[in-house]
Amino acid sequence: MSFRDLFADTRPLQVPAYRRLWTANIATTIGAQLTVVAVPAQIYTLTGSSAYVGLTGLFGLVPLIIFGLYGGSIADSLDKRLVLVGSTLGMILTAVMFWALTWSGNTNVWWLLWTFSLQQAFFAVNQPTRTAVNRAILPLDQLPAGASLNMMLMQAGAIVGPLVAGALIPFIGFSWLYFLDALLLLPTLGAVLALPALAPKEVGQKAGVHSVVDGLRYLWGQPILLVAMLLDLIAMVFGMPRALYPEIAADRFGETEPGIMLALLYSSMAVGAVLGGVLSGWVSRVVRQGLAVMVCIVVWGAAVVVAGLGVMLSPGTVTIFAWLVVLMLVVGGAADMFSASLRTAILQQSAAEHVQGRIQGVYIVVVVGGPRLADVLHGWAAGPFGVGMATLIGGVLVVVGTAVCALVVPSFSRYTRPGPDTVDSTAPTN
Known part of the structure; x- marks a missing residue:
């Protein structure tokens, strides 16, 4: 493997449809994070209560679960391009609603929470559809690379x-932060509108509870x-100690x-994931993808x-041990990025195309729910065990749980990526 092969595999960016979506998402991802910060900060400013801020977790999780599952059904029964257009417009609308509420001087926190819930419902429809689209626009052998680029x-x-x-709030306030989020969604709307028609693979498929049950x-x-x-x-529930960071x-x-150490704890995994994305060239060349996933999770x-x-x-x-903790979380973030990219590729490769939306809908529930369960579990464990031992035990359970999976379902560790003869040459490229 050459030195160049260490770096991210950028072949998916040669596919015009993927390139437009990925490039547009640079702005949209930053815009989404503006709202992620603004909503809890504004709620705390209005109420002075962390309990009200905590309600954002409930108001966000419930629609993500419901519409994550139902949104996958919608994605499999309708033209995915139309679903993306509608859900992107919905996210723009909710960003504008946040702006209008704040600009008009609203002080009712419940309006903000319900708007946040509506926004998460649109996101829950958009995200599994967006992931399922990759199967339709990329060759199968480029799916791991596409997943790595998206995660990075x-x-x-x-x-x-x-x-x-954090830099803008003191100067422009919350309202214009929301307005920026709405504006930064426009490039993604343009990229979605430029997609080719992506009709459902199964004729006659209808969205609804029956469709969700069929997918399950x-x-x-x-x-x-x-x-x-x-x-x-396993990786997230046992190995995500973020609830312990403040303590x-x-x-x-x-x-x-x-201060700075708390900020480093919270950002360390993201830093590791970005570094991992830059050095993810090997991911698209892995043959035994199942084994690679398990190795990454053990790491x-x-x-x-x-x-x-x-x-x-x-x-x-703050001693060398504090910096060791931060370094290990950076290493863990990179390992998790590799693992998540490979898992996403396996889901896209192995699931039939007519159920891609529903499979990705279930997956987003898993991805979102795991860290929230981890917060509860680690918060409870810190009492009897202490924060250090709770973190250590969680890491041990990750390794043990992965080993159990390898023993109980050995077919997963033997799973290999599809060969060149299975590449979908009919995938649209514009």
């Missing part, structure tokens, strides 16, 4: 967006798909007020174990 962009936005929001029944009969999602849950920064690193679990040790050994001030 999302994680970069998670770093840049909050920094931009299909998923239940596909052990490769089930294990791919289960591994994501780690305060008690183990000695920050009397939230992630091991990094969390070492981070837990670093927390336990930290004397209550």
Whole structure:
């Protein structure tokens, strides 16, 4: 493998439809992060209550679950291009609603929460459809590279967006931050409008509960798909200690007020994911993709174990152990990026095209729900075990859970990427 092969595989960017979507999403991802920061910050400004801020989790999770599943059904029964157009317009509308509420001087926090819930419903329809579209516009052998490029962009936005929001709020306030989000969605709307027609593969398929159930029944009969999602849950539920970051920064690193160490803890995984994306050239060349996923998750679990040790050994001030924790979370973020890219590719390759939307809908529920379950689990475990031991035990459970999956479903570790003869040469390129 040459030095050039270490870097991200950019072949998907040679496909015009993918390139337009990816390039437009640079602006849209940053815009979305503006709202991610603005909503809880504005709610806290209005109420002075973290309990009200916490309601954003409930108001966001419920529509994501409901419309993640139902949105996948919609994506499989209608032209995916039309679904993307409608859901993108919906996200623009909700951003404008946030702007209008704030600009008009609204102080009712419930209006903000319901608008946020509506926005998440549109997002829950948009995201699985967007992921399913990759199967239609990219050759199968480029799906891992496409997933890596998408993840790298999302994680970069998670770093840049909050920094931009924090810098702009004192100067332009919340209302114009929402307006910027609406404007930054326009490039994606243009890219979606330029897509070719993406009609459903199964004629007569109708969206609804029956369609969702059919998708779940299909998923239940596909052990490769089930294990791919289960591994994501194992990695996130046991190995995501973000709920402990404030206590780690305060008690183990000695920050009397939230400061640089807390910021580094929160951003470390995203930094690792971006670095991993830059160095993801090998991902598209992996043949034994199932085994590679398991190895990456074990690396992630091991990094969390070492981070837990670093927390336990930290004397209550910023020492080499604090930097070890941050470094391990960066390593874990890169491993998680590799794993997620490969898992996404496996889901896109292995699931039949007529159920892609529903499979991606279930997957977004897993991706969103896992970290929220982790917050509850780690928050509870920190009481009896302490933050360091809770982190360490979580990492151990990631490694053990992955090993159990390998033993119970050995077919997953033997899973290989489709050969050149299975590449879908009919995928549109414009």
